[in-house]
Amino acid sequence: MANDENILLRVENLVKHFSVTYGNLLKRQRGVIHAVDGVSFELHKGETFGLVGESGCGKSTTGRTLLQLYKPTSGSVYFQDIDITKLKREELRSVRRKMQMIFQDPYACLNPRMTVGEIVSDPLWVYNEGSSRKEIEEEVRHLLELVQLSPSMVSRYPHEFSGGQRQRIGVARALALQPELVVCDEPISALDVSIQAQIVNLLEDLQQQFDLTYLFIAHDLSMVRHICDRVASMYLGVIVELADRNEFYHHPLHPYTKALLSAVPIPDPFVEEKRRRIILEGEVPSPMNPPSGCQFHTRCPIAQKICGEVRPKLVEHASGHFVACHFPSD
Amino acid sequence: MTAKLLDVKGIETQFKTPEGLIYAVNGVSFSLNDGEIVGIVGESGCGKSVTMLSVLRLIDSPPGNIVAGTAHFEGNDLLQMNKEEIRKVRGAQISMIFQDSMTALNPLLTIGRQITEPLETHMNMSKSQAKKRAIELLSLVGIPDAKDRIGEYPHQFSGGMRQRAMIAMALACDPKILIADEPTTALDVTIQAQIIELVKRLRDEIGMAVIWITHDLGIIANLAQRVIVMYGGYFIEEAPVKELYKNPQHPYTIGLLGSLPRMDEDQPKRLISIDGLPPILSEKPTFCPFAYRCTHVMDRCWQENPTLQPINSTHRVACWIDPQTGRER
Numbered sequence: 292m293a294n295d296e297n298i299l300l301r302v303e304n305l306v307k308h309f310s311v312t313y314g315n316l317l318k319r320q321r322g323v324i325h326a327v328d329g330v331s332f333e334l335h336k337g338e339t340f341g342l343v344g345e346s347g348c349g350k351s352t353t354g355r356t357l358l359q360l361y362k363p364t365s366g367s368v369y370f371q372d373i374d375i376t377k378l379k380r381e382e383l384r385s386v387r388r389k390m391q392m393i394f395q396d397p398y399a400c401l402n403p404r405m406t407v408g409e410i411v412s413d414p415l416w417v418y419n420e421g422s423s424r425k426e427i428e429e430e431v432r433h434l435l436e437l438v439q440l441s442p443s444m445v446s447r448y449p450h451e452f453s454g455g456q457r458q459r460i461g462v463a464r465a466l467a468l469q470p471e472l473v474v475c476d477e478p479i480s481a482l483d484v485s486i487q488a489q490i491v492n493l494l495e496d497l498q499q500q501f502d503l504t505y506l507f508i509a510h511d512l513s514m515v516r517h518i519c520d521r522v523a524s525m526y527l528g529v530i531v532e533l534a535d536r537n538e539f540y541h542h543p544l545h546p547y548t549k550a551l552l553s554a555v556p557i558p559d560p561f562v563e564e565k566r567r568r569i570i571l572e573g574e575v576p577s578p579m580n581p582p583s584g585c586q587f588h589t590r591c592p593i594a595q596k597i598c599g600e601v602r603p604k605l606v607e608h609a610s611g612h613f614v615a616c617h618f619p620s621d
Numbered sequence: 622m623t624a625k626l627l628d629v630k631g632i633e634t635q636f637k638t639p640e641g642l643i644y645a646v647n648g649v650s651f652s653l654n655d656g657e658i659v660g661i662v663g664e665s666g667c668g669k670s671v672t673m674l675s676v677l678r679l680i681d682s683p684p685g686n687i688v689a690g691t692a693h694f695e696g697n698d699l700l701q702m703n704k705e706e707i708r709k710v711r712g713a714q715i716s717m718i719f720q721d722s723m724t725a726l727n728p729l730l731t732i733g734r735q736i737t738e739p740l741e742t743h744m745n746m747s748k749s750q751a752k753k754r755a756i757e758l759l760s761l762v763g764i765p766d767a768k769d770r771i772g773e774y775p776h777q778f779s780g781g782m783r784q785r786a787m788i789a790m791a792l793a794c795d796p797k798i799l800i801a802d803e804p805t806t807a808l809d810v811t812i813q814a815q816i817i818e819l820v821k822r823l824r825d826e827i828g829m830a831v832i833w834i835t836h837d838l839g840i841i842a843n844l845a846q847r848v849i850v851m852y853g854g855y856f857i858e859e860a861p862v863k864e865l866y867k868n869p870q871h872p873y874t875i876g877l878l879g880s881l882p883r884m885d886e887d888q889p890k891r892l893i894s895i896d897g898l899p900p901i902l903s904e905k906p907t908f909c910p911f912a913y914r915c916t917h918v919m920d921r922c923w924q925e926n927p928t929l930q931p932i933n934s935t936h937r938v939a940c941w942i943d944p945q946t947g948r949e950r
Contacts, residue, residue, distance in 0.1 A: 345809035453898050483664040483899065484836055488880035488892035495891075510809065513839070517882030517889045537887055554814035556839030558881050560862045563843040570818055571811045573765075574779055 299504050300334040300357070300472060305366035307349075307356045311579065322579045326352040328528035329366070331605070334472065339498065339505040341519030341536075343512055343551070347575060349528040350508045354474045357506075358390055359383060370472070388418050391465035395477035397457035401449040407460055408445035411435065414467045434463040438493060455486035462493065466501070474506045479514065491518055512555045516540055521611075524548045527578055527586040530605055534612040544608055544619035547587050585617065593618055625652040625693075626830055627676075627715075627798060632690035634668075634675045637683055644905045645671045647854040648689065650929075653798065658824060658831040660845035660862070662838060662877075664899050668854040669834045673800050677717060678707050694798075713743040716791035720803040722783035726775040732759075732786050733771035739793045758789040762819060781812035788819065795827065802834045817844055838881060842866060850874050853900040853910030856929055860936040870938040872915045909941070917942045921949065 307327040312318040327349045334340050342350045355361050357368045359375060367374045375386055394400035401410055412431045415422065422430075432442040438459040449457055458478060465473055475494065479487040491514065497503060509515050515522055516536060523533040524547065532545040543549045550569040557563055571590050576582055582589050588598035597617055605615040634646040646668040653659055663669045674680050676692045676699060692699040694715065699707060711717075719725040727735060736758060737751035746754065752771070759767035762785040775783055784804055791799055801820065805813040817840065824831055833844060841848055841862065848865045850858040850873065858871040869875045879893030897914040900906075909915070909922040919942065927939045932950075943950045 345811060455898070484838075484877060485664060485880050485895035485899075488894035489896070491882075492892055492894055512810070513882045513884040516884050516886070517892070540884065550811060552884070554810040555884050556837065556843050557883060557885055558838040558842050558866065558878060559883070559885075560842040560866050562885060566843075568814055568818070570814055574781055574812070 297335050298333050299336045299371065301367075301369040302333070302353075302357055303331050303367045303369070305330045305353065305356060305368065306364045307352050307361055308364045324578050325528050325581050326578060327356060328581070330525075330528075330530055332523055332530060332533060334504055334506060335521075336471075336504055337498075337502050338520040339507050339518055341515040341522040342506065342508045342525060343510060343515050343522060344525035345510060345551075345575060347578060348525040349578070350525050351476050353525070354392070354476050354506060354508050358392060358474055359387070360392075388414070388468040389470050390472045390474070391468065391470040392474045392476065393458075393461050393465050393478045396481055397454050397461060398449075398481075400461055401457055403449055406446050406448055407435070407440075407452075410449075410460060411445075411463045411467055414464065418468055430467070434467055437466065437497065438463045453486075454482050455489055458482060458490050459493065462490075462497070466497065469501070470503070472504045472506065474508070476508045477510070478507075480509065480511060487514070494518070512552060513557075524551060527575065527581050529586060529615065530613075531587065531616070532612075532614045533605070538609075538612050542612075542621050544612070544614040544621060545587075545616045546591050546593055550592075585615075593620075626655050626657075626695070627653040628691075628693040629676055630691045630693075632672060632675050632692065633688045634671050634680060634685060635688055636685050641903055644902045645685075645854055646675060647905060649851075649854075649856045651849060651856065651859070653830050653832065655797075656824065656828050656830055657847065658821075658833060658845045660841035660848045661832065661834045661851060662836065662841055662848060663851035664836055666899055666902070667851045668902075669851045670802050672851070673717070673802065673832060673834060677711055677715060677800070678702075679711075679717075709743070712739045712796075713794040714796055715798040715800065716794070716796040717800040717802065718784075718787050718791050718804045720806050722780065722787050722804075722807075723775065725787055726783060726790075728775050731772050731774055732778065736771075736786070736790050736793055739790065743794045754793070755789075758793060759786065761792070761823075762786070762789045763815070764789070781808055781815065784808060784812075784816055785819070788816070788823075792823065792827070792829075796829055798830045798832065799823075800832045800834070803836070805840065806835070806837075813840070820844070838877060850877070853906070854902055855910060855926075855939060857911070857939045858937065859929065860938075864936050868936070870932060870936070870944060871911075871940045872917050872942070872944060873911050875944060876914075909939075917944065917947055919949070 305327055306329055309324040309326055310320050311322045313321050330353055344350050356363050363376055368376050370386055408431050411434050412427050415427050415430060435442045440459050479490050507519055519536055521535055522539040523530045526547050532548045543552055550571045553569045573590050576589055584599040584602050588594040603615045603617050605613050608614045608619055630650045631648045632646055633648050636643040636645055649672055661669045675687050733755050736755040740746045740751040740754055756767045756771055764770055764785055805816050845862050848862050849856050852873050858874050869878055876893055876895040895914055900910050906926055909926055912918050912922045921941045927941050929937045929939045931937050941949050
């Protein structure tokens with residue numbers, strides 16, 4: 292499968308641990324946060340792959356580690372069949388331009404001292420050293436039009452824009468180098484409801500136009516269903532279920548996915564009346580000290596003895612539907 | 622007519638800023654019955670929190686100023702009370718929970734102390750009585766080992782636990798009204814579901830009325846009996862929950878419902894986006910505040926600001942246009 296032309300990126304057993312230290316002079320290790328604990332999946336060309344889960348489940352860390360923004364503890368990331376975890380800095384640089392990122396907080400991800408023109412043209416200066424100033428100015432104008440901002444705004448600063456407009460600037464910057472993969476890390480969760488739809492529609496249009504592949508990291512399961520082709524749910528650093536969109540939402544097999552889906556409110560009182568919620572007891576355990584066996588067994592309504600002892604592997608239950616559970620049931 | 626538990630009329634709240642006056646809330650009226658759950662929905666800056674903060678007189682003045690209105694609670698106007706009187710209402714009879722539990726709780730006091738304090742102040746309980754009651758309350762909101770955890774500080778609790786502790790604090794004196802200002806926005810969906818179930822259960826057990834402020838039309842669908850939609854400091858639509866979702870009348874409400882993806886939808890439709898931005902409230906509009914973004918806008922919308930008018934016995938809307946025909950009502 293590794294040479295399948297359709298696969299843009301393949302993540303194999305990716306692990307990212309952060310060590311927690313104490314003491315200033317003699318740093319001693321107090322523990323290890325198992326942020327990502329062995330994650331494998333593939334991104335197909337032109338698809339939107341959703342990574343969902345609650346805060347602290349490792350979805351953002353997965354996104355950042357696969358872009359090599361964090362150095363992985365172990366595992367491989369193949370981008371177009373090159374293992375980018377093994378690349379040297381210079382080699383990585385040329386691959387990186389094809390992989391961009393859009394961030395969650397449109398207030399924090401733009402440098403307040405740079406104008407919009409400088410922000411969007413920055414990657415162009417970094418990579419296209421040969422281009423003339425005029426060409427770059429032309430390109431910036433084009434990029435701003437793409438994200439539906441007026442090119443006359445190039446000399447304004449981020450604080451003069453609203454949240455939605457800033458997110459558009461972030462999108463323009465990500466597109467400047469014509470990437471193939473864009474990691475969208477909660478790109479809309481900081482925006483107002485009516486503005487969220489604007490940004491999602493924009494992302495969909497741009498995907499069509501440039502044949503982009505998105506890794507869409509989010510906790511809003513309704514929006515993920517709307518935009519993604521395939522979806523994976525994460526819990527405490529591992530993928531517990533992965534399937535095509537409709538399969539994922541219609542026939543979830545993992546008890547965590549089921550609980551997660553049942554907790555999402557649907558904006559329709561007639562539907563809500565008939566829904567039954569699975570209310571999970573307790574809270575997510577600390578990733579510094581994850582439970583033995585299956586990570587979810589401490590909160591799982593159907594856990595049995597084996598769940599506390601053996602960690603289930605992510606296996607294909609039906610075609611394209613993977614689940615990590617000892618007792619998957621429809 | 623039976624007396625309303627809370628009857629608010631014509632509240633106007635403004636803020637003085639270096640850039641001029643901000644017209645945050647522009648004359649809103651509503652009422653609340655015993656045991657009812659009312660949802661107030663709107664985007665950030667629409668005035669939904671300021672409305673409720675005004676009713677409880679929690680607006681800092683300056684810069685804030687409640688310039689008009691009345692808020693009758695059990696026959697007395699909250700806005701005319703002196704400091705002592707309003708203090709007795711706040712916390713004891715009407716209590717409020719907030720979005721950010723980390724800033725709403727005092728980090729220097731134990732969770733237990735923060736719950737026993739209102740009990741001692743308002744209910745004249747002794748220290749040991751108050752402590753016993755605090756443990757009961759914490760168990761009621763679903764905190765395990767309440768007896769041991771009562772001595773812990775807010776930072777030792779997780780986000781969901783802090784939110785529960787805040788609810789326990791708000792419930793301490795058996796309030797008649799609980800005002801919840803986006804209490805689940807910062808929480809994960811599974812924890813949000815826990816909190817919503819908790820509030821519904823408490824409403825049934827204790828019989829308090831709830832005002833739930835949120836931007837999430839999904840939460841309201843499953844929680845409230847009546848919904849008020851706010852925009853630009855005005856109430857623009859009010860209806861029983863099913864009526865509002867089945868038969869939305871204001872173009873903003875229609876847009877808001879259309880902009881939400883639904884998790885029970887197989888073939889995703891393109892989302893309806895409301896173009897433009899929410900209004901800046903630096904002047905009191907003489908026209909409809911939604912006119913800039915409205916797709917149905919006509920001349921009259923720019924000349925007069927519509928007021929909330931009934932279209933049937935329970936449904937009120939502030940719009941000149943009938944969305945079915947696209948013509949004036």
